[in-house]
Amino acid sequence: MADSTPSTSMKKKLEGKVGIITGGASGIGEATALHFATHGARAIVIADIQDEKGEKLAASIGPGLCKYVRCDVSKEDQIKALVQATIQLFGQLDVMFCNAGIMSKSEQKILDLDLDTYDELFAINVRGMAACVKHAARAMVEGKVKGSIICTASAVVNIAMEEYTDYTMSKHAVVGLVRCASRQLGKHGVRVNCVSPGPLGTPMLLDKLGIRIDELERLFERNFSLGGMLKVNHVADAVVFLASDESEFITGHNLAVDGGYKD
Numbered sequence: 164m165a166d167s168t169p170s171t172s173m174k175k176k177l178e179g180k181v182g183i184i185t186g187g188a189s190g191i192g193e194a195t196a197l198h199f200a201t202h203g204a205r206a207i208v209i210a211d212i213q214d215e216k217g218e219k220l221a222a223s224i225g226p227g228l229c230k231y232v233r234c235d236v237s238k239e240d241q242i243k244a245l246v247q248a249t250i251q252l253f254g255q256l257d258v259m260f261c262n263a264g265i266m267s268k269s270e271q272k273i274l275d276l277d278l279d280t281y282d283e284l285f286a287i288n289v290r291g292m293a294a295c296v297k298h299a300a301r302a303m304v305e306g307k308v309k310g311s312i313i314c315t316a317s318a319v320v321n322i323a324m325e326e327y328t329d330y331t332m333s334k335h336a337v338v339g340l341v342r343c344a345s346r347q348l349g350k351h352g353v354r355v356n357c358v359s360p361g362p363l364g365t366p367m368l369l370d371k372l373g374i375r376i377d378e379l380e381r382l383f384e385r386n387f388s389l390g391g392m393l394k395v396n397h398v399a400d401a402v403v404f405l406a407s408d409e410s411e412f413i414t415g416h417n418l419a420v421d422g423g424y425k426d
């Protein structure tokens with residue numbers, strides 16, 4: 164008979180775990196940092212380029228629990244240093260949430276695709292993501308940690324967009340990265356998954372569209388099968404699940420967090 168003893172429900176989901184969150188100063192990353200603290204993480208490292216916001220968030224979570232480290236994910240040496248600093252400070256790395264990303268700077272339709280802008284976006288959304296997975300995975304393999312790596316893709320991996328070609332391509336690349344890395348790292352007990360959120364009211368999208376959050380909610384309310392609006396906490400809940408031992412046999416998965424988003 165199957166063992167139905169609840170294994171993790173009696174303790175906090177991330178008890179004892181050390182996690183890094185890139186793009187952790189704002190939006191999805193900020194909500195996830197707060198969730199990691201609620202769920203008992205031993206240490207949380209917020210990595211971002213927004214120093215003031217990152218420092219303030221780390222202080223609000225608690226200096227003994229959370230630390231802000233400046234890290235531009237388009238620079239591999241900074242990612243390597245971030246992972247090394249985390250291990251020096253906290254002994255190991257259990258969870259890497261590779262979340263930092265940017266939107267297309269202009270419409271980026273194929274007939275007018277600006278390839279310099281494309282390169283800038285790919286340096287963060289694709290190259291940066293790959294470097295984060297690489298250095299987190301190295302630390303986990305070397306430290307013999309059965310870690311969890313989670314990347315942020317997007318609902319755009321399941322739909323074609325009228326614009327933002329480079330952004331859409333970059334998020335497809337994230338899914339490819341997750342699938343390859345999960346296959347290669349499975350033998351080390353390291354899991355790699357991604358979350359694909361639908362549109363939500365973070366600075367990234369609000370600034371891009373130049374609208375307020377209530378306007379964004381009205382714009383998208385018919386797109387969610389469940390009605391209502393996607394919130395950062397919905398995404399953070401999914402990340403906590405993938406970071407925790409509750410998902411111990413899940414890898415290579417792209418978890419849509421989009422309320423059944425439809426065009």
Ligand SMILES: NC(=O)c1ccc[n+]([C@@H]2O[C@H](COP(=O)([O-])OP(=O)(O)OC[C@H]3O[C@@H](n4cnc5c(N)ncnc54)[C@H](O)[C@@H]3O)[C@@H](O)[C@H]2O)c1
Binds near residue numbers: 188262316367
């Ligand atoms: N907002 C949405 O509708 C939406 C939907 C699907 C996926 N996403 C993805 O979610 C992730 C988080 O975005 P968000 O919506 O929370 O936006 P956000 O702008 O609130 O947060 C993004 C964070 O990434 C940081 N960042 C940007 N460039 C960086 C770099 N080079 N190095 C380190 N940090 C950097 C920013 O400073 C910011 O704090 C992104 O990967 C984004 O593509 C967002």
